[in-house]
Amino acid sequence: MKALILVGGFGTRLRPLTLTVPKPLVDFANKPMILHQIEALVQAGVTDIVLAVNYKPEVMVAVLKKYEDKFGITITFSVEKEPLGTVTEALFPERLPPPPPPPHRLANHPLRSGRRVAGPLALARGVLGKDDSPFFVLNADVTCDYPFEAMRDFHAAHGGEGTILATKVEEPSKYGVIVVRSGTSQIERFVEKPVEYVGNRINAGIYIFSPSILDRIELRPTSIEKEIFPRMAADVQLHTFDLEGYWMDVGQPKDFLTGTCLYLSSLSKRCPEQLAPASEDYVHGGNVLVHPSAKIGKGCKIGPNVTIGPNTTIGDGVCLQRCVLMEGTHVKDYSWVKNSIVGWHSSVGRWSRLDGVTVLGDDVHIADEVYVNGASVLPHKSISSNVCEPGIVM
């Protein structure tokens, strides 16, 4: 089977982490966000994955290339900016999607708009349309227990052109909202980011399409949500498949932390052996994921809902709750980190405290005895006095 993952966009809402790596490569539960999706796709029998990239493609290619061999799959990079074709060609000369026709290669390239577009599908037509089998499309920033096999069976059974995975949320206005024909799975209306309330069943950002959808998409900037879905709904070609279990778009720090909690809770049911055992002295309240290379001091209280990345050092008497420590972080003695994300290679001083959805970018250093509340701290900064009000520290 085939899949396309949308990995473009600037990830501005996940800054300062996305100042260092593209959003799909930000570590979620100790591995790049997108790797969770690739693993689940491979598990469901997908062998061809197209990554639609428009931001830092070199980084993406360098990191993801190794998974081709590891999983025995083909990863094609559909690169949206002209000069970056060279990188793709250098690394995957035999796997380039067919080049778009000349008129689209320059200023009016379909993917130059910087918006998420249906264009990546059109550009990747060579892979996605190479046979009659359906393909998955994923937003790279959503986490759930991916129900790919169930979606594939459901899609085959209804015979329509597309199936959208749906979930219910309390605040639907920041998503695409789906209205179904009552008593059926048919989508009657699709409204992207509605200003007025139309319902709370939303687009979870995961689809399966029959290749005929490619004929609906022209090589020009096209929003799949605003242009293609409404037309497919009008043609009665679009169905919805309700997701069971948790779901979160982790493209913003607050949601990233919530998504981490949901993921850990799911992991505790599916694969409890991957979490730190409750018998560990430091585990308080469960759902603690610790990389084997992490060093943890004496008398710590860790949990619930904490992920600790590779090569981290945690001092004595540290308290960690509902937080994420990325690779190479150093949390010193008697500090307290709660509701916060500590970016790569950053440090938190002795007796210091982070709270209120504080996000430290890469290589940030918090001095001893400092309180930081709700700050987004840009990479390479040192903070030596309290930050009591939420805001950006540049």
Ligand code: GDD
């Ligand atoms: N290739 C490419 N090019 N990818 C892009 C671009 C682009 O210009 N812009 C964004 N993306 C990727 C992002 O990396 C992300 O994986 C995905 O497309 C969705 O973009 P977001 O910016 O995260 O969109 P959103 O969260 O506001 O809304 C979308 O996701 C919701 C579910 O989380 C929509 O699809 C909504 O309908 C949906 O409910």
Ligand code: MG
């Ligand atoms: Mg998103």
